[in-house]
Amino acid sequence: MISTLGQSLVLASLFFSAVGSAAAFQAGRNGSESGYKLARTFAYLFAGSIVMANFVMVYALVTHDFSVGYVAEVGSKSTPLYFTIVSLWASLNGSILFWGGILGLYTGGFLLSMGNNHREYMPWTLHVQLGIAVFFTLLIATIADPFAAVANPLPDGPGPNPLLQNHWLMAIHPPTLYLGYVGMVGPYSMICGALLAGRVEAGWMRPIRNWMLIPWSWLSLGIVLGGWWSYAVLGWGGAWAWDPVENASFHPWLTGTAFLHSAMVLERRGRMRDWTLILGMTTFLLTLVGTFMTRSGVFNSVHSFTQSDIGPVFLYFIGFILVYSVLLLAFRSGALDEASKENQRNLGTQAPTLTHGASLLSREAAILAQNAVFAIFTFLVLQGTLWPLVLEAAQDRRVSVGEPYFDRVALPLGILLVFLMGVGPALPWGRMRTEDALPRFMGPVIGGGVLAGVVALAGYHGPYSLLAMFVIGFAATANMGELITPIRARMEAKKEGVAGATQAVLTRTRRRFGGHVAHYGVLLAVFSLAMTKGYRTETEFSVSPGDVSEFNGYTLRYVGSEEVQEEHRRSMLATFDVHSGDRSIGLLSPRMNYYSSMREPVFSPDVYSNPMGDLYLSLIELSGDQAVYRVIYQPYQMWMWWSGPVIMFGTLIAIWPARRRRRGGELPANPEQASA
Amino acid sequence: MIWLMVAALAAGPADDPGAGLIAGLPPGPAPSAEEVVPRTHAIAVTLRCPVCQGLSVADSTSPAAVAFQRRIQELVALGYTDQQIRDYFIDRYGEWILLDPNMNGLNAVLYLLPGILLGLGAVWVGATVAQWRKEPSDALLPSEVGAADMDDYERRLLKELDE
Incomplete structure (x- = not known):
């Protein structure tokens, strides 16, 4: 019954997306108003039915309807309700359904926000977006069907993957990442829309950049939450191990970040057009590659590849999107050239004259260099991730590429990027004489020196960390300047107070302001990373009850162990009474969680956090009275977790819809009118 | 096993x-x-x-x-x-x-490519900026068509920062 309902909804969304995509294509070709309206209606119907299908699945999970294939796979009556709901994305078929649901939400939100604007781009955009929806609904309807009926349902199921139930973060981290991954369909189809329409104006780049910012910020948050989960659950005391699945989420983040910057150059200066479009398209492709890497099982074992139904199909789709994108760029970028020449002719003398040309010391040159570094970074991480597969295929030689290699690659590139994060904001767009440009670096250089000095005085004075602290301070100061300069300029120009000027700047230059806030989020993460990578200390102790261990200024007294039985797991706890000097910190209880469906226990650490650093306890062995445990000190770890919310906050400022203001003036308010 | x-x-x-x-x-x-x-x-x-x-x-x-x-x-x-x-x-x-692969055979690619790519990137940036420098100062950029999105204040600010 539920199976049939779910399957019908999936088939309906397949139908709506297919017909909608075709109608949008037709509307793009003949510019018919009714055709576009029809396509939009189908898009809303697609969104509605695929989101409904997700709710039907949640209903089946919550009511433990084991006649539904996916519920039989991941459901269990002993799983707490919260984890039952989130097991929607606990396994392959459910997560693809969830993927479709998020695509539905994005499609609906996108259409609502666009209203009746951008009419020449919208049909083409919708055509591509719904076309991608066809592929995913087809997957859900066929080889990844989560609603498949079970002939003889059992009274209970095995429950979701224990790692999912081990921590609340695991419930939040995957949907956050999905919101990042799936949302990249938006900018991709908008770029295809521009190419198919044969034009790309600044007025269209702006919404593209916004629709990139939304998934990009989710992706940032998802990556940080994933790191936090790994830190809080896996017991090794780290957030990032350069695991293939982690790298999979990092690739689109790198290209997406590059895109957000080059899109600014394109929008304001009309440069780097094709490169920007390629970056946007690549970002979507990399999310597909990431989904494939995570979901096909290629990386757990190279040989499970052939056993997975979805892997090869996904690979074909990636190939198709790649070919489609390359052909579109090859055949349509000429049309973009034509359109912009025509625009210039139409505008003629009405065009404002700003100074163009750009020197090496200019914001666009800094962004260009940053883009180059991001592209190289992406390529090297992707190459390192795929290298074991390549080498096994080519020479039947099995190798690993892991943390030491990636760290060595990431360190210089990361330092370069943070440095450029200060150079760009310190410089204006366009042309500038070197002797005028150099004084702008005074403040940032001092800021960098101060931070490096302070950290060195605190006892952290390795050469790499000093360099890292210098560039972080450099970038932080440069970005601060960019926040303050406009406020000061406004105070002088309009004779306003600090509060009034700040508010005016915030409401009028939201995008700029949000961008600088997001920079601070990234700086927090880099700072924490540099400190934890450089100054993590750890040691192991073997203790009996009553034993006291000394570590890094802390004293840890082993109280004893106990066993705790919960509905879905059995845990062994070892409890420690922890003091810092004379001050009591309380009890910390690292544990081993045993789940019936897993042979090995999950080692859950216990952590005492404060802004200066984390004390991290992890059990290694518990036998009789004896406990072997590892204790780690991670300086400034907590700051890493704050980077995600700060990036989100910056993004929110940047995309917050501006009040609509009617402006007079010589320029056409709607860019499309200019060329009509 | x-x-x-x-x-x-x-x-x-x-x-x-x-x-x-x-x-x-x-x-x-x-x-x-x-x-x-x-x-x-x-x-x-x-x-x-x-x-x-x-x-x-x-x-x-x-x-x-x-x-x-x-x-x-x-x-x-x-x-x-x-x-x-x-x-x-x-x-x-x-x-x-080994998590850090030995540099032998094809693995050499892992160790040589970063340097090569950085070199190519520097050339790309250099060549592009050289081209930008040559552009006349009063050329009309395609982006100006949509520049209406920038408000007066922002434009003035940009000019201020340019000077």
């Missing part, structure tokens, strides 16, 4: 570690006690925990990784060099056990 190997490794004869297991003899005297722990850690960081996903022996808390660590510590204390110890593990598990 891997479990058997790990078990054998953990139970390895501590009194006779050299016999047929490791190439050569310790070249020098045993290191001082303070040296053993950091050296063990440095080696453990470069070896892959055989039962984990991409974690190093140093990071993982799994029994297999702990057994590896103890073995490394023993060998370090006996005076073997880092390379001898790594070779010992490669002998048993293949070069797959």
